[in-house]
Amino acid sequence: MNNRKLTKPVRVGNITIGAGARIPVQSMCNTKTGDVGKTAEQIAKLEAAGCDIVRLAVPDKAAADAFGTLRQKTNLPLVADIHFDYRLALICAAGGADKIRINPGNIGKSDNVRQVAEACRAHHIPIRIGVNMGSIDAESEKKYGRTPLAMVESAFYHIGLLNQYDFDDIVVSLKASDVAKTVEAYRLMSARSGYPLHIGVTEAGTAYMGMIKSAVGIGSLLLSGIGDTIRVSLTADPTEEIKAAKGILRAAGYSDGGVEFVSCPTCGRCGIDLIGIASKVEMALAATDKPIKVAVMGCAVNGPGEAKDADIGIAGGDGCAVLFKKGAIIKKIDEADIVSVLLDEIGDM
C-alpha cells in the first residue's frame, strides 16, 4: 500500500513490527497456559494456520513458569499477557518472552515499573501497551470520559511511565468493542505518534458478527495506511481468527500472494450452478500460491468483459461456459466439466 504510515520498527523474535514491514497476524491461545501439552498443541495448530505471533495469558506463577517451558517448544514468537503483577513479567522476561503485554500504570509503585523496563531492555523485549475502552486509567477517564481521546491519553500515560526509565521499545493497541470508536482512537494515535500499532476490535463477538466487526474496523484502518500487526478477536477456535485475519489483509490489499478469486453474485441471467462451481474452485485453490487472479462469472454476455483483468476465468452460458484468459474467449466447456477444465488450465499456468 503506497499510503502506509511509516512507524518505528520493533523486533519481536525474528519478526519486525512496523516501519512498513509485512503485517504479522497474531492470535492468543485459549488453553490454560499451565497445561503445557494442550497449549503447545494449540500453538502448533495456529502456526499451521499461518499465525505469525502467539500470545499466552500469564495470570499466575504457574503460567509464568509454563511460559518458559513453552518458549523451548516452538519457533513462533511468544507474547506474555500480564495484568497487575510485575513479578510475572520478570519471570517471563527471563524465560525468553519475545514481547510482553503489560500496562505499567497497573503494576503498582514506580520501582516495579523500573524493574520491568530494565528486564525488558536487558533481554531486548518490547512491551505492548494495550489500552481498552474498559481499562482507561482513572485520570484520563475523568478528564475525557470513555472516549477514543481518553484511550489515546491513557496510552501516553503508560508510555510516559516507561519513558521515565528510558524505555521506548513500545507497541500500542487501543481497542474498543465499538468499531467506530476503535477506528477513531487509532487514527488519533497514528496522527500523534510513530509507535507501531497493534490493531483489533475487542470483544468483537462470535465467529460471524465478530468477523464482520473486525473486517470493518481493521479493514478501514488498513485501507487508510494504519496498522502494523493485527489480531482478530473471536469467541471461536483461535485458528478461525487467523483465517479471518488473512482474509482481511487480502481484502485490504496486503496479500502475501496466492490466488485472488472473484465471482459474481449470480442473477436471473445465470444458467449454471455458479454457487456450487465457485465454492469448489475456491476450495481447490485455497492452498495454491500462484499469484494469479481467477474469475468465476455467471453470464457470457458480461462475464469476460467485467473480469478482463483476471488471468483466467469461466463465464456461464445455458448449461455450459466459456473459458477466457485476460478477457479473450479460449473455448467452450460443458457444465459438468467446468471445474476440472478450469483447474487443469490453472495447473498448467
Next chain:
Amino acid sequence: MNNRKLTKPVRVGNITIGAGARIPVQSMCNTKTGDVGKTAEQIAKLEAAGCDIVRLAVPDKAAADAFGTLRQKTNLPLVADIHFDYRLALICAAGGADKIRINPGNIGKSDNVRQVAEACRAHHIPIRIGVNMGSIDAESEKKYGRTPLAMVESAFYHIGLLNQYDFDDIVVSLKASDVAKTVEAYRLMSARSGYPLHIGVTEAGTAYMGMIKSAVGIGSLLLSGIGDTIRVSLTADPTEEIKAAKGILRAAGYSDGGVEFVSCPTCGRCGIDLIGIASKVEMALAATDKPIKVAVMGCAVNGPGEAKDADIGIAGGDGCAVLFKKGAIIKKIDEADIVSVLLDEIGDM
C-alpha cells in the same frame, strides 16, 4: 452517524435513498425473472430476511413482461436491471418499476436515451447508473485507464446524457472487485457530487471471502459517512447477502435497534465453555428487538469492568459465572445455568 454526508433524496417506491435517511439494504434475485413463481418465492424470502429493495435481471422481453406481473405480487420496491436494450426499460417503466438500473451510454442513439428519461420522469422512477471497473466507457478508460478516476468520469458521462433531457433523479454506484479501488472511487464521487450512492464491492466472491471484502469496503465507506443504500454481492443464497449487510450496518454504527452483543475471545484465564455459551445466547437473542447491550465475558477479574457499559452480562469463573449489570456484580450462577439465567434476566428487562 454525525459525519454522514447529506446527499440528494431519491424516492424508490415508499423508500427514500439519500438525504440522511435510514440506509436500505438491497439484494438481487438469482432466479430467472421469467419464472414468476420461483422469483416471487425468492422475493418473499428476501423480505422475510429483512431486505428493503429487490433487483431483478431483465435480459429480454419475457423477463420485462414478468417484471410487471411480479410488481403486482409484492409490496417491496422492485428494481429492473437492464443492459443495452432501451425498450426493456420502457416496458418496465410502464409495468411499475420502482427504479431502473441502466447506463444510458450503453443503449444506443440519443433518442433512445430521451425515451427512457421521459418514461422514467412520467412515472417518477429514478435511474441508477451503475459503473463497474469492467464497464468503463471507452473514452474515460482511454483517458484515465482502468482506475477509480475513470469510473467517476464514466459516471459523469452517463449522468450528462440523462441531464440533456432534464433528468436528474439519479443514484450512482461505482463498483470494482478490488476493495481499495472501490473505496477510492466512491470517495472521489462523494467529494464531487451530491447524488445518493449505492455502495458495494462487485464480484466479491463466495460467502466467506465475499463477506470480508464487502465488510472492509462498505464498512470503510459507512464509517466515513459515505453510502445511502448498500448491496453485499455474494456468490451464495441472496438471503446471506441480507444477513451480511445487516451485520455491516450494525458494525458501522447504523443499527436498527435490537441487541448489541459483545463477547471476549477467551484466553487461558477462562474456566467455562465460553464459545458454546456465547453462541447459544447470541442465537437466542437474534430475534429480540430490545435495544440493550449484552456481554458474555470469560473472566470475572476483567469481565465486568471491561464490559461496564453493557446493560447486562456474565463473566466466567471456574465452572461458574457472575451476573453483572452496568459493571456491578449481582449474583453467582452455576455454569449449567448461565444461559437460562441470563436469558431470563434479559426477558425481565
